[in-house]
Amino acid sequence: MIDMTSTTVLTGAVVFSGFYHGINPGMGWPLAVSAALMERKHSALPKALAMLALGHFLAMIGVLLPFTLMSTLIQWENEIRIGAGVLVIAMGVYLLINRKHPKFLARVHPARLALWSFLAAMAHGAGLMLVPIFLGINAASDNAHLSAHTIMGNNIANAFGVAAMHTLAMAAAGALIAVVIYFWLGLKFLSKTWFNLDIVWAISLIVVGLFGIFSVHSGH
């Protein structure tokens, strides 16, 4: 049986969640297609994707870093992981109940893609989805013989690593779809490939939260 809490599996989960976020049109890839068409030049496409990725990365790191700071409280590690799991589940339940799109996102200027991407990721709990996975990775790499200082350093490195890996996967997935639609399939496929992921998204948060709680009890 595969150990669901092994570093390899957790790393896979980080990449997978990146792809998952990236293919979701709601995380912004159609804006990259639009930017390239509006500016009538191909180079606007990678630029827009980079801005979307930057915003997403900042949202990820912004959520993960506070949990890194808590990692000095190593004796409370299990409680923190359970608390984080509950928080992520709560976000999922909230999104299931409140199905309305946050209005303030519509106030962002269409050209400020990094800001929009950051806010969209925050509002949908995209960063929270990574927290249980991230804490699992920390737990796997933590060693009681290391000093708190070293653990902190390791966990900060983990946070950047996880956020970067996730964002890279997210950007790659979004870019792939954006490029295929922009160069080959055409705008018609924009509406054809768009599925309502709202419920799936909310359930994903709940599943990841449950996983976070479960993994504490499975011994790590």
Add this chain to the structure above:
Amino acid sequence: MNMRPDPTFHASPKLAMGAAPENYAFTVMLSPDGSQSDGIAVVDLKPGSDSFGQIVHTVTTPNKGDEFHHFGWNACSASLSPLSGHSFLERRYLIVPGIRSSRIYIIDVKDPLKAHIHKTIEPEEVFEKTGYSRPHTIHCGPEGIYVSTLGGGGKDGTDGPPGIFIMDCETFEIIGRYEMDRGKQDKHYDFWWNLPQDYMVSSEWGLPPQFENGVVPDDLLSNKYGHSIHFWDLRARKNIQTIDLGEHHQMALEIRPAHDPSKSYGFCGVVVDTTNLQGAIFTWWRDDDGVWQAKKTITIDPVPADADDLPELLKGFGAVPPLVTDIDLSLDDKYLYVACWGLGEMHQYDVSDPMNPVLAGKVELGGIVAKHKHTNGKDFAFGPQMVEISRDGKRVYWTNSLYSTWDDQFYPGTEGGQMVMANVGENGGFELDKDFYIDFPTGLRAHQIRLEGGDCSTDSFCYPSV
């Protein structure tokens, strides 16, 4: 909530043009004297249908005296931008305001033949939550449904300027006023925008005392109706520039931006130039320095007439003014249709070069003096007015009433609601369809038309037509 975007949402104007043609039209029926309830007529447009060109269903309100005028959809193609987060709304509800009562009806047209009132917003709620009155133009926008109003607060709507308010696009709750900084804007009429470029343009008719009981000749001759257009930073909700078209350009009404969002220009129709009775179209555009400009690019001359043939209001002028009361731009941004309600003409201009429009076609129908008959031999009351173009640009529909009290001044003694259709030629030009002529139920007049699945004056697009 849908699992997929509504099939009537199209990323670009070009895709909308290539989509399936409209099966139904929804047309305003209004009782000019408030003796009957206003309503929406559902017209069958399916080619080959036994009831083609007939009213197949009507939605009637339980109230009287609403005076329906303009209306719009709860959602349009703009929902396909991730920015607004409304990709899974259905284009299902028509938002129909009464400009006299300030009551707003939300009509569910999911099944056009069973269209019915879904919700009613009473005038008190509009007054209380917005301080505005007399709701008019509807567009679905970034934060919900935007509604322009013609009146401010108070009984006669002059307590404070009119403006725009926003409604929730799912619950239809009124959220509140739009403007954070309205600048010089103190009158209102139409508005539209370019969503990716983040600008909005609004226009001016007049304040309620200037139109509710008919046009006020003294106000018109002293140039007191609206003559400015306003440019807004859409999401910052700020008036960034006001262009005065010149005070003699009275009543700057319909705003028609190019549909392709990569373009930064559009048109505005002016009803009458008080120095010479001409009707005019202005082209507005953003120059290389980011400053908005406007220039008169079309003028339509008045036609001399015998005072005996003219209504009281016009006798002193000895001419019929064209009265440019509505304009509409085809989705490919190629043809601008201009209703000359006074003359009894519908013009088609090729605006491929927006600074140099060329007259490409003309249909004569009705008119104050000309009284042109339809090609099927029937009379046409008033003149061509609210015009709507099919998405593919091949059919143009229009009705004949301007506004209850104004109809009576310019066309005294005339009555009747009519809707007609013209077919557009391959290389421009257009002519009336003999078989399409709808006479509205007795005592009701016809105003704005909306087409099932969207049309040329409702849909906003977030992706260019390339």
